[in-house]
Amino acid sequence: MSNSELWQIIATSLSVCLASTTISAFLSAPFSLALGLGKGRAAKFFRTIVTALSNIPPVVAGLVVYMLVSRSGPLSSLRLVYTKTAMVAAQVLVVTPLITSVIFPVFMQMQNTFLETCIGLSLPKGKIAYLLFRECRYIYASAILIGFGRAMSEVAAVSMTGGNIRHKTRVLTTAIMLSTSKGDFKEALSLSGVLIALVLLVNFIAGRIKGLDAR
């Protein structure tokens, strides 16, 4: 594998995972607020669902998106099959519940103390939401980075929706699968090294950010 191809694969991995994580980060904000502050049976029910979905097998997320965008699927006219967009969509399904399930318990804990105080001060709703997110910004950031790590390391969703097309939708994990199936274990190990280095770096950053909170 040439160096330029390796860089291309790394760039595809990063761009797909950054896009999916960013979208998931924004999506999980209203979800975690609703789940964390919501009362009653519906909120309880959805909390259980989201917690369960935080472990959604990427292969299932990939299958769902693939079936939607494939030629025989309902969204076939969008021509999204084997594109980065489809890969991002599948990863959003994986990462959003993961980030949400980390954040909403924090809001639940803040309900009795922080929230009561805010209400007591009769602050406007928008201001309260802003303060809630400000209060848990470190754990939010580390949850996002955990989501990014999950996106970087999963293979099934991107393989199914992206199709592992060389120069287009090949990412680190699918490239590792391919090297292995070619019997080229040396190349597979080198690529694994790159992937692990990236994931470790992200986790290291996540750890540092969480550490800031404790200070």
Added chain:
Amino acid sequence: MRRFIAYTAALCLLLSFTACTPKGQSGAGGDSGPDEREIILSTTTSVNDSGLLDYLQPYLKEDKGITLNILAQGSGQALATAAAGDADAVIAHSPAAEKEFVANGSGTDRTEFMHNFYVIVGPSDDPAGLSGAADTADAMSLILASGNKFVSRGDESGTHTKEKSLWALTDVDYEADTENYMSIGKGMGDTLVTASEVQGYTLTDLSTFLSMKDKLDLEVAVDQGSDLKNVYSVILVAEQSGKEIKTDDARDFMDWLLSEKALGLIAEYGKDKYGQALFFIGQ
């Protein structure tokens, strides 16, 4: 509850006894069938997807008492697995790679025993006009020249190697056409699904294509032609120090596979289901 535990314990005990029974003892009396034996056969996805081995298995079991544990991988990985000593025999269809596998001492007794044909499949309306092509090379160049997509296995499998040899017959710089030449690095089934999905062309062995045809929106565009021949070989994995290779059992399997009975079974395979044989005997 206590009864449940007692039953479970009894079952575990029973299972542990079965595991301890010395291999081959059951056949010693002579009246109970042949010995129970298992070998690992490393093979290519195309052989496995065709269903041939599942079809042969009961006959092999009856005649020789051998059960095949099948590892289905691309030819490249199939040979690499065998070279690592993780299989006892190999069936592959990548002659150059197989010869190298034997030459470097990883395998012995390579025997070409059956063949079939590759076909080029594509959209049913044949937008590249392959039906009017003079020969295989001409057909291959027409695909990209007419702006149609070609989906490549891209996994160093036998089929991928064959595809590259077909491109070599043309003067097309296919790798430069990153828009239409899609190298996806997956097995035959995935590649056919992708080709159907993007309505492109691909090279496939006929047996895998026929076994999946009803799920695909593809038709055969080019078939026959001596340059599309696909030869399968069986190879024994050479004994290596420190590795437990079941050479004798693998040799028994090979002898059986090359026997008149097995070859006759192979020649009949697929006729009832597809109206044509999927494999032909000989090289």
